[in-house]
Amino acid sequence: MQDNILHHEKIPKLFLTFCIPAILSMLIAGMQTMIDGLFVGNILGSNAMASINIAAPFMQLILGLSMVVSVGTQSYMGLRIGEGNVSKAQNTFKTFIIFIVIAGIIITILGIGFNEQIALFLGASDVLKESVCLYIKTISMFTIPMAIMFLFGFSNRLIGHPDLYFKGMLLSLVCNLFLNYILIAKLDLGIVGAAIATGMSYSSALLMVSHPLFSKKSTINVFSGTFDQTTILPVLYNGSSEGICSLSAAISAYIFNMAFMNIAGESGVAAFTAINYIGQFGVYVLFGISDGIGPIISYSYGGKLYHRVKEALKLSYFVGLGIGSLVFMTLFFFGQTFIEWFIKEDPQIIHLATQGAKLYSIAFFMNGFNIINSGYFTFIGEALKSVLIASSRGFIFILLGIICLPKLLGLNGIWLTIPFAEFVTVILGILLLRKKVSN
Known part of the structure; x- marks a missing residue:
């Protein structure tokens, strides 16, 4: 079905179908940061805000890796599907699911086992070090579901579901509001609550973007394909x-x-x-x-x-x-x-x-x-x-x-x-x- 849409549908209609959800998703992603800042700054205070800012490069490592993999995979698979080489596209998808799991395990281990060293490297002072360590340790536990969410969300655009990533990000926004309120304002979990709210809100979107990729009828799905190491460098480079x-x-x-x-x-x-x-x-x-x-x-x-x-x-x-x-x-x-x-x-x-x-x-x-x-x-x-x-x-x-x-x-x-x-x-x-x- 998606092949026919991308092959025959008029470009202006395709533009609206694909770009409107993508634009809204980007706007929601921008709002996430502002929501976190409002809750942390107004409830936990300036030190907590500073701690999250210092830990931000570690969070950017997770998001940056996710986007490199997701955009590179989507582009590479799109080219292969356009050429008619669906099996290569499927192998690429399977390869980068495995890649994300392995990379995610490494980042999680670093966050849990070496958070103090990372916090000091990022410039945490003695006053902020404990909070920065807690944030890094907590957010690292969500590395794999967050990264897979982005990969699945971008891949859905190639199989006829460009709206699912937007719906997932919308769910993430709602969860972020709710979890920040419950964990920070009500349960008083402090910096840990802020990290859990961020990690769980992004991870919740995985529920929305997963189901088409668990259908064997989809052009791209989690069951088909094999690991193909020849795709790793081209995708990461792209x-x-x-x-x-x-x-x-x-x-x-x-x-x-x-x-x-x-x-x-x-x-x-x-x-x-x-x-x-x-x-x-x-x-x-x-x-x-x-x-x-x-x-x-x-x-x-x-x-x-x-x-x-x-x-x-x-x-x-x-x-x-x-x-x-x-x-x-x-x-x-x-x-x-x-x-x-x-x-x-x-x-x-x-x-x-x-x-x-x-x-x-x-x-x-x-x-x-x-x-x-x-x-x-x-x-x-x-x-x-x-x-x-x-x-x-x-x-x-x-x-x-x-x-x-x-x-x-x-x-x-x-x-x-x-x-x-x-x-x-x-x-x-x-x-x-x-x-x-x-x-």
């Missing part, structure tokens, strides 16, 4: 841009914090944080578009339906530009209103953030093109180009901009660093696309 995105985001956030601290102090950091909260929702939508077109691109490319690849890509660019323009207008004309959701009592920061938002918002005319391009090259199996785009917009040109622009433009130079990085990456992306067409 999904590596997801890991680069996570790493670049962490590094660039550090760079911006240091730059704002040097020029504008704590007010500058607070202003950037407020704007980033707003801008990230636009970025989540754009990443949702990129995720959503993945099965369409990989299947069509594998089946040599290149006209459908071009049609899906053009439609994605058009919608991405529309979304980016909407975010630009929101930040440019109504930035102060949204900033005051996060900052109410400091006029200096509000003014700084409002002026900065007008410059920062320029990036949204371009980042949709770059995000979609990075995803496109992943979905057709050209991971190096995807990594090049992801690292260029997320790290390389941000580092170059943050070194040069503030010297020329002062504080405005920092705000313009992201638009600068996106603009240069657009040029790079056009060159890579032209080279691809010429080949």
Whole structure:
């Protein structure tokens, strides 16, 4: 059934069918962090919030590995199914179930047995060390179900169930609200309760995304196939841009914090944080578009339906530009209103953030093109180009901009660093696309 849908259904209908659930899933994932922060910050206090922030890289290790495997597996399987090589796709699925279980066991052992060493490595102070250790130990126990949930959710898109991942994330959001309230507010389980709420909420989505893959009638299922070690490196390589995105985001956030601290102090950091909260929702939508077109691109490319690849890509660019323009207008004309959701009592920061938002918002005319391009090259199996785009917009040109622009433009130079990085990456992306067409 899914083969027929991806092969014959009109691209605009496929776009809506696949992209809307993907966009909503990304938005829900963004809300999860905010919910955790509200409960922990308001009930457990600043030390607990700091402990979770220090433990965040360990959590990112779990999520990053999950996304590398899930995106890489989905793209590789989509190409193989499009080529008609269903057995290779099935072997890939079976291989990475086994891979996740083995990797998950290793991460769990590290979290339980070496949490103190990990906490110290991540910079936990004597005051926070115990809480950081508890969080790492607890969240590590959920590594395997969380990782399998992402793999199953992304794989469902290839067998006719693009909505299940969204439904699973929606269930996860509801569970996160409920469990945070019960475990933290009512049972007073503290930092352990916060970790359990996060782990169980993501794991609960596994109940939603599993059932099609336990049917032997599905093109891809947990019963068929054999372990195929030849698929491991291609899948991890193809999904590596997801890991680069996570790493670049962490590094660039550090760079911006240091730059704002040097020029504008704590007010500058607070202003950037407020704007980033707003801008990230636009970025989540754009990443949702990129995720959503993945099965369409990989299947069509594998089946040599290149006209459908071009049609899906053009439609994605058009919608991405529309979304980016909407975010630009929101930040440019109504930035102060949204900033005051996060900052109410400091006029200096509000003014700084409002002026900065007008410059920062320029990036949204371009980042949709770059995000979609990075995803496109992943979905057709050209991971190096995807990594090049992801690292260029997320790290390389941000580092170059943050070194040069503030010297020329002062504080405005920092705000313009992201638009600068996106603009240069657009040029790079056009060159890579032209080279691809010429080949």
